[in-house]
Amino acid sequence: MTQFPKTSVWLLTALCAVALTASAAIPQVGSQAPAFRLQDQDGKWHALGDYKGKWVALYFYPKDATPGCTTQACEFRDNVFAFDKEGAVILGVSVDDVASHKAFAKEHSLPFTLLADPDKAVTRQYGVLKTYMGVMELARRDTFLIDPQGKVARHYESVDPEGHSKVVLADIKTLKGGNSSK
DSSP states (O other), X not given: OOOOOHHHHHHHHHHXXXXXXHHHHSOOTTSBOOOOEEEETTSOEEEXXXXXXXEEEEEEOSOTTXXXXXXXXXXXXXXXXXXXXXXXXXXXXXXXXXXXXXXXXXXXXXXXXXXXXXXOHHHHHTTOEEEETTTEEEEOSOEEEEOTTSBEEEEEOSOOXXXXXXXXXXXHHHHTTSOXXX
């Protein structure tokens, strides 16, 4: 029987605990979406409870002003009126700060809320905090569609930024039973 040094066993145990914690933290479809309170690009505070009675497309993205994140944000921007027609709001979340969000929203005329999570608490709470290049912690590109009662209706993992907005919009219409009015 092979014996491992105690430090190796401890390290392996710690890594397994972290992996289990990360996967357990992802809210499951049908569960209550975790509450949050974050500032937007203008410094205004937003809480999930503020949107009770509305559909919420809560999309996490890695970094402001990067190619994929810009594509995704601009596609949500281009469909904002269709989301509004469905009684849905779009909330983008990254670990960037308020000032970064303000510049990103202004540069691309984003008419929806970008939430700053620089301490990474909400990103971690939703189980989408990812380490890139071994050092940088950023949000994974995931979206949670939250129903008007505050429950997770859909979870889209590691999404392709191109076309994602239309997928979320189609799912809202399907979940509403094909009714495209408020």
